[in-house]
Amino acid sequence: MTSEKICVVSFKLDEKNKRRFDAAMRANGTTVSKQLRDAVLAYLKEMDAGVEHPQFRLGLGDSIN
Helix, strand or coil: CCCCCCCCCCCCCCHHHHHHHHHHHHHCCCCHHHHHHHHHHHHHHHHHCCCCCCCCCCCCCCCCC
């Protein structure tokens, strides 16, 4: 990741959907934290590269991880 200080980012989601999302991530061999972290970093990289409308997306099934 990075040598910078790490902090927690959180958001609210109803319990049923949180559990569904967590189960879906585990079924894909990953975790919610990893996928959200990777998506945020990819978004910021696109933004820094000057992409006009960067997209926030999960890389499930991508060979890039």
